[in-house]
Amino acid sequence: MTTPLVLVATVLAVAVALLGALSTLLRRRIGQAHLVGAAALELVLVVQAVVAGVALAGGHRPVETTTFLAYLGTVVLLPVGGVLWARSEPTRWAGTVLGVAAVAVAVMLWRLLQLWQVTRG
Amino acid sequence: MADPDAGARPADDRALGRPAVESSSTDGGTARGPGRVLVAIYGVFAVAAGARAAVQLALQFDEAPLAYLLSALAAVVYLVATVGLACGGRGGRRTATVACAVELVGVLTVGTLSLADPAAFPDSTVWSGYGSGYGFIPLVLPVLGLLWLRHQADVAAEVAAEQAGTAQKSPPPPESPPPKSPPSAE
Numbered sequence A: 001m002t003t004p005l006v007l008v009a010t011v012l013a014v015a016v017a018l019l020g021a022l023s024t025l026l027r028r029r030i031g032q033a034h035l036v037g038a039a040a041l042e043l044v045l046v047v048q049a050v051v052a053g054v055a056l057a058g059g060h061r062p063v064e065t066t067t068f069l070a071y072l073g074t075v076v077l078l079p080v081g082g083v084l085w086a087r088s089e090p091t092r093w094a095g096t097v098l099g100v101a102a103v104a105v106a107v108m109l110w111r112l113l114q115l116w117q118v119t120r121g
Numbered sequence B: 001m002a003d004p005d006a007g008a009r010p011a012d013d014r015a016l017g018r019p020a021v022e023s024s025s026t027d028g029g030t031a032r033g034p035g036r037v038l039v040a041i042y043g044v045f046a047v048a049a050g051a052r053a054a055v056q057l058a059l060q061f062d063e064a065p066l067a068y069l070l071s072a073l074a075a076v077v078y079l080v081a082t083v084g085l086a087c088g089g090r091g092g093r094r095t096a097t098v099a100c101a102v103e104l105v106g107v108l109t110v111g112t113l114s115l116a117d118p119a120a121f122p123d124s125t126v127w128s129g130y131g132s133g134y135g136f137i138p139l140v141l142p143v144l145g146l147l148w149l150r151h152q153a154d155v156a157a158e159v160a161a162e163q164a165g166t167a168q169k170s171p172p173p174p175e176s177p178p179p180k181s182p183p184s185a186e
Helices: A003-025 A032-057 A065-087 A094-117 B010-016 B034-063 B065-087 B089-116 B128-134 B137-166
Strands: none
Touching (some): A003 A094, A003 B010, A032 A065, A032 B010, A065 A094, A094 B034, B034 B137, B065 B089, B089 B128, B089 B137
């Protein structure tokens, strides 16, 4: 967990959420722009999970390790779930569904960073 | 309706998606259209509140039993509402309505109590301060849910009434078994 990675992921998540809102406003389903955005977000999230996993193996111990791991797993799955569910939605609300997942990712990332930085002396 | 101009403006369509199907009021289901957004938000809250409550109950129950039990209750309510909305149908709607009502009462009660007597809530719950720690989404969500469920119940009643009128000619049964007599709720 590093602040630059969280920042990059947050920017991507917000971009995906805005794209989702846009396609809802334009009465469209989700398209390639959404898929590319979500894929980029997922890539950063996986990189970050690997970085965090390596640090955990190296002895970094957040105080609430259990919560941290649960959040870390959830945040990696969210974009995948959001895309799958949005693609099967034929109405214009598909983009908003993806947007909900992206906003949840952004919020959870900062909570993860908080958890990560509180360590036992 | 099927997509009439697949390929008319391919580049634009691919980037931002094909034109959407209009969410007509008859293709109902509580997990379609805007309902799917509700299910997504409820699902996120069910997972978030559930994970948090599980950890709190397992590791630090003694610190604030009341708050943690309320967190667990909230998580269960969110889960029930998610499942009810996702399943739809008459039973799903009824389940989700009860869950949303419990949720609304819970967020109002816990919100008021947490402001009136902060000492009783040393550790915050999802519903503390009317959900202020979660952008007041816990306060808005049950209201939206109940409005959506009422709309869906109206749609289902209309569809049932139409079927009762045309039942002799075309028999496809979409959601609920076609009632022999007109449904009791108008």
